[in-house]
Amino acid sequence: MTSSSVFGLKLVHLDLKGAPPKVSYLAEVFPLFHSLGANGLLIEYEDMFPYEGELKGLRTQYAYSPSEIKEILKLAKLHSLEVIPLVQTFGHLEFVLKHKAFSHLREVKRFPNGLNPHKEGSLNLIQAMIDQVLALHPGIRWFHIGADEVYYLGEGEESKKQLQQEMITVEKLFLSHLHAVASYVISSYPAVTPVVWDDMLRNTSNETLTESGVAQLVEPMIWDYVSDLDVDNKILLLEKYKKCGFSKLWIASAFKGATGVNQSLTHIGHHVENHLRWLKVASRQPADFLQGIALTGWQRYDHFSVLCELLPVGIPSLAVCLQTLANDCCSEKVKDAVKNHLQMSHLEIDTFMSESSGSFPGSDVLALVTQVTFLKMTVEEFLEKNRYVIGWFSPYHRKRRILHPIMSHHIQPDALSLLSKLNNVKQELQVALERIYYPDAIEEWLEENVYPVIQRLQELVNDLDKVLKSQS
CATH class of the missing domain: 3.20.20.80 (Glycosidases)
Known part of the structure; x- marks a missing residue:
């Protein structure tokens, strides 16, 4: 060399x-x-x-x-x-x-x-x-x-x-x-x-x-x-x-x-x-x-x-x-x-890595952190820019449990899909991190980067369930 x-x-x-x-x-x-x-x-x-x-x-x-x-x-x-x-x-x-x-x-x-x-x-x-x-x-x-x-x-x-x-x-x-x-x-x-x-x-x-x-x-x-x-x-x-x-x-x-x-x-x-x-x-x-x-x-x-x-x-x-x-x-x-x-x-080189197919010590962590990062962006886009969410299930609607029934079909499937993906990646990432890091570092990274976005999504799903149950 x-x-x-x-x-x-x-x-x-x-x-x-x-x-x-x-x-x-x-x-x-x-x-x-x-x-x-x-x-x-x-x-x-x-x-x-x-x-x-x-x-x-x-x-x-x-x-x-x-x-x-x-x-x-x-x-x-x-x-x-x-x-x-x-x-x-x-x-x-x-x-x-x-x-x-x-x-x-x-x-x-x-x-x-x-x-x-x-x-x-x-x-x-x-x-x-x-x-x-x-x-x-x-x-x-x-x-x-x-x-x-x-x-x-x-x-x-x-x-x-x-x-x-x-x-x-x-x-x-x-x-x-x-x-x-x-x-x-x-x-x-x-x-x-x-x-x-x-x-x-x-x-x-x-x-x-x-x-x-x-x-x-x-x-x-x-x-x-x-x-x-x-x-x-x-x-x-x-x-x-x-x-x-x-x-x-x-x-x-x-x-x-x-x-x-x-x-x-x-x-x-x-x-x-x-x-x-x-x-x-x-x-x-x-x-x-x-x-x-x-x-x-x-x-x-x-x-x-x-x-x-x-x-x-x-x-x-x-x-x-x-x-x-x-x-x-x-x-x-x-x-x-x-x-x-x-x-x-x-x-x-010129943008953030959007995929990782490498094989080196910790490459699985890189791949999963990348997935988390892009999933967070997707969730943010969904919660703050999706026309059905911001138009028919805003904080005002959620607080008062107001929802046009047909709109749940435009919101719930995507919300549940994203939530499932996030939970799956979180579990995989936790296993990958445990091989490299001590519990306090894992807890901190997940609490800072994963749990808040899961919580926001889960709260939306929970609010949807409450409204749909009240309408049934």
Whole structure:
């Protein structure tokens, strides 16, 4: 297989803060990731990590056990996938700060997303999390310390007092904490290099960034997931980081989870265009300046948001994006290679997949989620645009049990047919999901995406039955 020379590591991002897969499913997809061109994993554990001691309360109900973490690492090594763990250390700490035991460490009392960098307990907490994660990841070369989207920094009481001092800015508050966390990683684990999301660095002046000393401590990961990525602007941003002393950089694209907070299906074309533009950026960088690219696959926008596209749904997009990176283009050859890898007879790039005949781990989930998505659209069309429903069985009619008898023949058969199809697909999907996911993720996905539409349809059918019985 050819490989793009501009990226040493091509990491598949596993966002475990939503719908974390069972280890048995990871065992099925890791060889596929490798065969498609990936050679690493960026694992964002969040509450799926088996924290111990005072941190035990951070675990979710179905958190991986230490033995499962070891099994994941063993499987990754078996398929030549280098693992980089990711632990948030500043922003996006909802999974920690939502707990009463740690709520006093919030930057703003009401908001659980950001850490207060001024409290002594904050750095102690982060150090304890880092220690526990790295204890189960011996021999790693990089450790991602997150630090993106540190919203509301500077709005806490301690920060406000700091900002009253001359020369202290929000940027300097951020860099000070970043410096402390990165310094701890390097001093405690000399063989490990911290990686950090770059968004909190972008608008910092060159002088402030250079003087902070973080360029000698971390490697920024520049992320942008849009399809119309501004190539020239990104090249300027990389040059800025170079001028500020950063010797190595990373790029982060997306293969799913970046185009809609509650999206069910993945638009492959959007993500392919994102990768093609990142390739243009990378092609204009010095040799060995870029460490690699992380293909992010977000499962939630944050700890409290709904699920977006499930991992199996995004696999065709991941496959096309990885092959695009491997071939520096998205040609018919690339599409044919993906169809061959996934055993798909049909591949849609420019629209959402309307059918799925592939055979890859989780392909049944993709096919059933696709069915659900299009059935939901059909039901919505039926309930809100069908002339018989909106004309002769409106909410007014339903409330008062008014119905021209002949109209039931135009409404009831379609309603019952759709309801039967939805219930059948729901049952099949539940079985398919149980092979991959834990009960809480299955319950959430069905409650968000299937049950409401079944309920709307069932209520219409029930109202029809009541009226017809009253007329008999």
